[in-house]
Amino acid sequence: MENTFKPPLTRSQRAPRAPGAAQNKPFSLEGFALTTTIRVIRRRYTLGLGLIALLTIIAGGCLQLIIAAQDRNTNVVNVSGRQRMLSQRVALYALQLTTGTSQSRNDARTQLSNAAALMQRSHRGLIAGDAELGLPGGLSSRLRALYFAPPKGIDRQVNAFLGHIADVLRVSDGQLRADDPALAAILTAAAGPLLEAQDTATRQFSQEIAQEVNQLRILQGLVVALTLTTLVLEAVWIFRPLETEVRERTQALIGAHDATIEGWSRALDLRDKETEGHSLRVTEMTLRLGAHRRAG
Numbered sequence: 001m002e003n004t005f006k007p008p009l010t011r012s013q014r015a016p017r018a019p020g021a022a023q024n025k026p027f028s029l030e031g032f033a034l035t036t037t038i039r040v041i042r043r044r045y046t047l048g049l050g051l052i053a054l055l056t057i058i059a060g061g062c063l064q065l066i067i068a069a070q071d072r073n074t075n076v077v078n079v080s081g082r083q084r085m086l087s088q089r090v091a092l093y094a095l096q097l098t099t100g101t102s103q104s105r106n107d108a109r110t111q112l113s114n115a116a117a118l119m120q121r122s123h124r125g126l127i128a129g130d131a132e133l134g135l136p137g138g139l140s141s142r143l144r145a146l147y148f149a150p151p152k153g154i155d156r157q158v159n160a161f162l163g164h165i166a167d168v169l170r171v172s173d174g175q176l177r178a179d180d181p182a183l184a185a186i187l188t189a190a191a192g193p194l195l196e197a198q199d200t201a202t203r204q205f206s207q208e209i210a211q212e213v214n215q216l217r218i219l220q221g222l223v224v225a226l227t228l229t230t231l232v233l234e235a236v237w238i239f240r241p242l243e244t245e246v247r248e249r250t251q252a253l254i255g256a257h258d259a260t261i262e263g264w265s266r267a268l269d270l271r272d273k274e275t276e277g278h279s280l281r282v283t284e285m286t287l288r289l290g291a292h293r294r295a296g
Contacts, residue, residue: 048234055227059220075134077120080205084198086119087161091190094183096167097176105173116165123158126201143204152197161189258287 093115096108117203122133127147139147139282147154167182189195 044238045234048230048238051230055223055230059223059227069085076126076136076204077202077209079133079135080126080198082203083119083126083158084195084202086122087190087194087198089115090119090161091166092188094165094186097168097171097173098178098180098183102173109169109173113169116162116169119158120162125153127155140208143201143208146197146201146204152200153249154194154197154201157189157194157197161194162187164189169293241270258290261286 017053082254090112093108093112097105099105100108121130122135124130125133125135125137127137127139129135146152148156164185168176168180168186171180171182
């Protein structure tokens, strides 16, 4: 077999390198350190931005909870205060059933029935909730004691009050007397124990609402404080190291540039003995001029 000599391929004849093919690059400790620093800063920056985004979402959620709590609790206080007003109206309408014309008594009977129905629904809504009235329901331990435990027993008093109203409404028109026991019970409750119990319940609702809103506001303040703390930590752990790194890299580049120019000048001096020292003097003047411009 005859051996045939094949000359080496030129660069243009070689097969092109695939776009994704790995290229052998010399290892650089300085480049590795720079890459590591950039990765650390990038991770810290990403973590900081994530924390700020999370805290911003939490702060917005707290604000929405405060608004919702105020709206919900405003309805509770309004309905609780209206119960006091309804008890007074019931007493007025019940008295009107004993006087006046037949038409006025019929109007008073209708108003009394409507007031009793609204009072009953509001009472149940304050205890168990009513979506249409905007009442969430669910009583605290103190409110539950006011409604179901002695001495106030608001639930018992309201149910008894509604029972007396039903007794009055069952009396035929023109037959209700001023000394009727049911009417007397309505007037007594509206002016005394029931009125006092309703006032106590309204005050308790208001206090608990204020406490809930204050707790949400404290939580919102803590979230804002954490957000500001995160910004400060970002400045210390991210932006300051990044500034230091940029400053050091810039100084290194300036030093390398100056060293390169000085090396070229020395090479020219070694090449031509007649101009020895001239290139170095020109280089020194160039470096001083560059430093002066950078300082200015």
